[in-house]
Amino acid sequence: MAERMIQTPLGPITLTASDGAITALDWREGACDGTPELCAAEVQLGEYFAGTRRDFDLPLHVAASEFQQRICARMQAIPFGETVTYGDLARELGAPAQAIGTGCGGNPIAIIIPCHRVLGATSLGGFSAKGGVETKVWLLRHEGAAGLLI
Numbered sequence: 001m002a003e004r005m006i007q008t009p010l011g012p013i014t015l016t017a018s019d020g021a022i023t024a025l026d027w028r029e030g031a032c033d034g035t036p037e038l039c040a041a042e043v044q045l046g047e048y049f050a051g052t053r054r055d056f057d058l059p060l061h062v063a064a065s066e067f068q069q070r071i072c073a074r075m076q077a078i079p080f081g082e083t084v085t086y087g088d089l090a091r092e093l094g095a096p097a098q099a100i101g102t103g104c105g106g107n108p109i110a111i112i113i114p115c116h117r118v119l120g121a122t123s124l125g126g127f128s129a130k131g132g133v134e135t136k137v138w139l140l141r142h143e144g145a146a147g148l149l150i
Contacts (some may be wrong), residue, residue: 002033009049010135013111014036016040021061024108027130030145045111048140054080056112066108067095071103078117082142085121116140 001023005014014030016023017037037059047053070093078084080105086104090097100118105128107115116139119125127136 002035002038003031003034003039004033004042005030006045008045010131010138015045017041018061021059022112023061023063024110025110025112030067041112048111051142058112060109060112062108062113064108065098067093068103068106071114072107072109075104075107075113075118078114080114081145083117083119083140083145084108086125087104087121090120111139114139117145118144124126 001017001018002112003016005012005015011027012029014120015038016026017031017033017035020035020037021120022037040083041056041058044053044056044058048056053054061067064072071089074089074093086097086100089095089100102117104115105126107128110116110129116127116136124133124136127133129135131138
């Protein structure tokens with residue numbers, strides 16, 4: 001397993017990779033390994049935060065249940081600057097909204113798998129990363145989805 005820490009406007013984050021795929025994004029300081037997938041992720045996250053990248057093209061591996069993998073795959077399909085509700089995902093995946101919320105909270109690769117684009121029907125919902133909902137708001141504003149926050 002290799003790690004690469006990068007500085008972002010939200011503070012340091014550490015990406016973890018194993019067997020050629022990104023497996024985690026954590027809100028902490030870490031090592032600075034230089035595997036190809038970690039270097040590509042650093043470049044793409046830098047472009048995302050600079051406002052020049054809207055989609056990520058990285059090898060990802062979500063080591064989780066099939067249901068968690070389905071939730072993560074569906075979150076990856078939410079376009080930059082757009083949002084869906086937990087209820088929308090629940091209907092699409094045939095699961096209770098609470099299970100979808102738990103699945104969003106269990107996303108191991110936040111930002112790259114954009115769980116911040118999933119909202120409650122009448123609220124922002126939660127965000128389990130460092131900074132909580134404030135970080136979610138920052139990411140939504142960065143993507144131009146701030147109109148949803150008024």
